[in-house]
Amino acid sequence: MNDVLAAVLEALAVLTYVALNAFVLIWLERKIAGHIQRRIGPLRVGGPGGSLQSLADGIKLFSKEDFRPGGRDGIIWWLAPLVSMTPAVMVFIAIPFGQHLIIHDMNIGLIYITSITSFGLLGVFMAGWGSNNKYSLLGAMRAGAQLFSYEIPAILSTIGVVLAAGSLSLETIVAKQSAHWFLFPQILGFIVFYVAILAETNRTPFDLAEAESELVGGYFTEYSGIRWAMFPFAEYGTLFTGCALATTLFLGGWHGPLFLPGWVWFLIKTYILVFIAMWIRWTLPRVRIDQLMDLGWKFLIPLSLINILGTGAYIALVR
Amino acid sequence: MASTSTTAGEQAPGLQSQLMTLNLGPQHPSTHGVLRVVVTLDGEEVVEAQPDIGYLHRNFEKIVEGWALPGVVPFSDRNDYLAAIANEVCVCDAIETLGEVELPDRAKWLRVLFAELQRIISHELWYGAFGMDLGAFTPFLYGFRDRETGYLLMEKATGARMLYAYNRIGGLRNDVTDAWLKELEGYLDFMEKQAFPEYMKLLIENEIFVMRTKGTGQLTREQAIAWGASGPVLRSTGLPWDLRKKRPYLVYDQLEFDVPTGTNGDNYDRAMVRMLEIKESIKIIRQVLRRLPDGPVLAKARAAVRPRVGEYYARQESPRGEVGVHLVSNGRPNAYRLKWRAPTFSHLQLVPLMCRGVKMADMIANLGSLDIVMGEVDR
Amino acid sequence: MSLPRTVWNTVKSLVVGHAVTAREIATRPITVFYPEEKPEFPTGSRSVPVLKVNEESGYINCTSCGLCERTCPPGCIEITQAVDPATNKKKPWPHLYTLDLSHCMVCNLCVEACPFDALEMLDVPELATYQVQDLKFHKEQLLDLWKTGKAIRIAEGQPMPSK
Numbered sequence: 020m021n022d023v024l025a026a027v028l029e030a031l032a033v034l035t036y037v038a039l040n041a042f043v044l045i046w047l048e049r050k051i052a053g054h055i056q057r058r059i060g061p062l063r064v065g066g067p068g069g070s071l072q073s074l075a076d077g078i079k080l081f082s083k084e085d086f087r088p089g090g091r092d093g094i095i096w097w098l099a100p101l102v103s104m105t106p107a108v109m110v111f112i113a114i115p116f117g118q119h120l121i122i123h124d125m126n127i128g129l130i131y132i133t134s135i136t137s138f139g140l141l142g143v144f145m146a147g148w149g150s151n152n153k154y155s156l157l158g159a160m161r162a163g164a165q166l167f168s169y170e171i172p173a174i175l176s177t178i179g180v181v182l183a184a185g186s187l188s189l190e191t192i193v194a195k196q197s198a199h200w201f202l203f204p205q206i207l208g209f210i211v212f213y214v215a216i217l218a219e220t221n222r223t224p225f226d227l228a229e230a231e232s233e234l235v236g237g238y239f240t241e242y243s244g245i246r247w248a249m250f251p252f253a254e255y256g257t258l259f260t261g262c263a264l265a266t267t268l269f270l271g272g273w274h275g276p277l278f279l280p281g282w283v284w285f286l287i288k289t290y291i292l293v294f295i296a297m298w299i300r301w302t303l304p305r306v307r308i309d310q311l312m313d314l315g316w317k318f319l320i321p322l323s324l325i326n327i328l329g330t331g332a333y334i335a336l337v338r
Numbered sequence: 339m340a341s342t343s344t345t346a347g348e349q350a351p352g353l354q355s356q357l358m359t360l361n362l363g364p365q366h367p368s369t370h371g372v373l374r375v376v377v378t379l380d381g382e383e384v385v386e387a388q389p390d391i392g393y394l395h396r397n398f399e400k401i402v403e404g405w406a407l408p409g410v411v412p413f414s415d416r417n418d419y420l421a422a423i424a425n426e427v428c429v430c431d432a433i434e435t436l437g438e439v440e441l442p443d444r445a446k447w448l449r450v451l452f453a454e455l456q457r458i459i460s461h462e463l464w465y466g467a468f469g470m471d472l473g474a475f476t477p478f479l480y481g482f483r484d485r486e487t488g489y490l491l492m493e494k495a496t497g498a499r500m501l502y503a504y505n506r507i508g509g510l511r512n513d514v515t516d517a518w519l520k521e522l523e524g525y526l527d528f529m530e531k532q533a534f535p536e537y538m539k540l541l542i543e544n545e546i547f548v549m550r551t552k553g554t555g556q557l558t559r560e561q562a563i564a565w566g567a568s569g570p571v572l573r574s575t576g577l578p579w580d581l582r583k584k585r586p587y588l589v590y591d592q593l594e595f596d597v598p599t600g601t602n603g604d605n606y607d608r609a610m611v612r613m614l615e616i617k618e619s620i621k622i623i624r625q626v627l628r629r630l631p632d633g634p635v636l637a638k639a640r641a642a643v644r645p646r647v648g649e650y651y652a653r654q655e656s657p658r659g660e661v662g663v664h665l666v667s668n669g670r671p672n673a674y675r676l677k678w679r680a681p682t683f684s685h686l687q688l689v690p691l692m693c694r695g696v697k698m699a700d701m702i703a704n705l706g707s708l709d710i711v712m713g714e715v716d717r
Numbered sequence: 718m719s720l721p722r723t724v725w726n727t728v729k730s731l732v733v734g735h736a737v738t739a740r741e742i743a744t745r746p747i748t749v750f751y752p753e754e755k756p757e758f759p760t761g762s763r764s765v766p767v768l769k770v771n772e773e774s775g776y777i778n779c780t781s782c783g784l785c786e787r788t789c790p791p792g793c794i795e796i797t798q799a800v801d802p803a804t805n806k807k808k809p810w811p812h813l814y815t816l817d818l819s820h821c822m823v824c825n826l827c828v829e830a831c832p833f834d835a836l837e838m839l840d841v842p843e844l845a846t847y848q849v850q851d852l853k854f855h856k857e858q859l860l861d862l863w864k865t866g867k868a869i870r871i872a873e874g875q876p877m878p879s880k
């Protein structure tokens with residue numbers, strides 16, 4: 020009985036945090052975009068700087084007509100938003116926000132996260148296939164190719180860290196970084212990982228799957244209302260978890276020079292990474308699909324292999 | 339039925355792939371107005387792209403046949419609504435030539451000034467829209483920001499932001515004040531010192547931009563000439579054909595400026611030519627500011643223009659290319675026939691040629707690099 | 718180009734681009750909070766031609782000569798001259814004066830054509846309605862509109878007055 024209660028409480032905590040986090044990130048993104056473009060962004064709803072705008076949008080999306088495209092593939096179309104949102108939520112379980120501030124410390128935490136995030140692709144693909152829309156289909160095809168080829172460098176780039184830490188458990192990896200972060204010995208790995216995160220979360224310069232100027236809305240063209248909202252929700256969730264993972268693996272997790280609580284350090288680092296991702300999004304143009312593939316296969320994968328090689332050689336020689 | 343794919347050789351036996359027909363537009367984020375392109379796709383690759391026009395047709399040429407000629411000038415603003423001054427000046431030129439109206443000196447210089455200011459504003463918008471086509475949203479708003487300042491200047495001088503109705507047969511409706519000229523100089527300084535370097539750094543010099551545009555949408559000089567291209571599209575292929583130099587009108591023969599050209603005729607060269615044209619326009623306006631003569635801006639003997647019997651083809655270099663007005667008059671106060679030559683109408687016909695076999699994303703970029711204004715294409 | 722050079726160029730151009738946006742974040746926004754804060758329109762900004770009331774006589778200047786009606790290219794002005802019912806004689810003022818703003822291209826030609834200084838150009842552009850018919854303004858409405866803004870008539874060939 021206690022186990023069930025704990026599980027429910029954990030699930031609730033995660034869901035609340037994910038929802039709050041998505042709201043904050045969406046608001047933040049619009050604010051940052053606004054200020055970069057000499058605008059103000061959200062302004063009117065709620066407290067300072069229109070901070071309740073996302074909530075208002077959420078309410079609006081809930082009350083919208085549930086539009087369904089004709090000729091859709093019923094169950095696939097219906098399931099797709101859920102399938103793409105679930106992994107975004109599930110990943111939160113394994114992220115160490117602070118020392119012992121982790122819902123489940125698995126000894127295979129890293130593998131759990133990488134395997135769960137790959138599921139997101141399935142939702143995207145289902146959305147594209149089920150919508151019976153050519154734009155959606157093209158978007159889904161692009162997403163498929165893109166996520167598949169960026170999953171590999173993302174995983175390869177973490178191997179250096181695993182080698183250095185000697186563990187797959189995220190808590191152990193962070194604990195190993197108490198003296199120095201893995202950022203500098205693993206700078207190649209960090210760069211590859213960060214670029215791969217950008218690609219996996221479909222953000223400019225890699226937002227080919229939803230390329231507005233080409234594919235209108237990409238794979239979620241045919242969704243509206245709350246079903247549509249689940250896709251950005253998942254996207255921002257993945258962005259956050261990606262950055263959180265980068266913090267955990269390379270930036271020393273909860274370790275920080277000042278005497279702030281560990282989870283504050285963790286959040287600061289993560290949100291800085293998120294901010295950089297947003298900054299990049301509002302600066303760069305989009306790459307083309309073949310250039311994206313080139314970058315992934317011909318550049319990032321060799322780089323991460325070099326990284327593994329270097330780390331391995333170092334460990335073999337020094338120890 | 340669509341045929342099997344062109345890459346049939348690579349497929350596993352029994353698998354069949356089909357071509358897909360996609361209607362891009364008329365409501366699509368990047369068709370620059372209401373253009374429809376019927377695209378046949380083989381996966382990501384464009385097999386054929388066929389532009390379909392006419393969604394913005396307003397019957398301009400027929401309507402103006404029934405109007406007295408002074409009314410044609412403000413209506414012509416609506417053709418290329420992003421470069422209204424170029425239209426006005428061109429149609430005024432045709433009417434003035436047939437009506438034998440002599441332009442005052444100041445009017446000539448001011449027309450040059452406004453045409454060049456309009457070129458800057460138009461290229462700013464193009465810069466933003468092209469950035470948007472390539473997926474960068476921020477350049478769009480930077481372009482808009484500076485364009486808005488330019489439009490405010492225009493509004494102060496002419497009374498309207500986009501559709502100025504500023505030229506009259508025989509000159510300009512209003513004079514400009516010295517204070518306005520000062521303000522214009524400030525705008526040029528801002529463009530030169532701050533905005534232009536920013537444009538270059540943010541988008542044009544960006545490696546991703548270069549990667550995306552170099553070698554795509556390539557046109558040879560022969561193709562460009564054969565399809566009637568003009569303006570930056572023609573100049574990007576290396577031919578320095580600029581009506582301001584080759585057939586000087588107004589006072590362009592007294593001004594010093596270069597004609598930027600490209601070498602490859604690809605999207606990158608077209609972008610570069612347009613960016614350099616902003617610089618040249620700034621140079622021209624500075625010369626005009628220095629040499630602007632005093633005097634009236636509106637000719638006296640212009641009331642009740644009656645063009646003589648005959649025909650005349652006036653043409654000028656608009657930001658998009660050669661805009662031309664063929665005016666046929668039978669001596670009545672309205673035109674017997676007025677044919678409008680729109681540069682982007684010819685450019686749009688290049689789309690099938692440029693887009694065969696390219697990726698979907700490049701097709702959008704090609705379309706954007708031609709700088710198409712549907713108001714002018716459909717008329 | 719060699720690979721290191723390409724990489725170096727790419728990295729440099731990316732950094733330079735981000736520096737531009739970073740600088741813009743720090744500068745003040747340029748937008749105006751529209752309904753609360755109205756932008757100032759330059760003098761002479763045109764939105765709709767309106768009938769003017771003569772300050773001295775207190776009547777409108779229009780004599781119903783019909784010149785504006787004939788000049789207007791799209792033909793959006795319609796005038797009916799006033800008639801004295803007793804004598805059946807025409808009176809020098811309009812009985813009806815309708816301007817269809819939905820056709821008007823705000824070209825200023827009618828204002829220029831009027832020989833009696835009866836028309837002026839208004840500078841209030843907020844005239845949007847939900848119905849096209851509501852854009853048909855009658856004489857009285859045009860006079861009311863005249864009072865809402867700073868309508869002016871700029872003599873031909875003269876500079877736009879600055880604020």
Ligand code: SF4
Nearest residue numbers: 789821822824825827
């Ligand atoms: S502004 Fe032009 S279109 Fe409008 S009523 Fe006057 S003449 Fe006609």
Ligand code: SF4
Nearest residue numbers: 779780782783785831
């Ligand atoms: S031209 Fe002037 S006076 Fe004549 S009808 Fe029009 S408004 Fe009235």
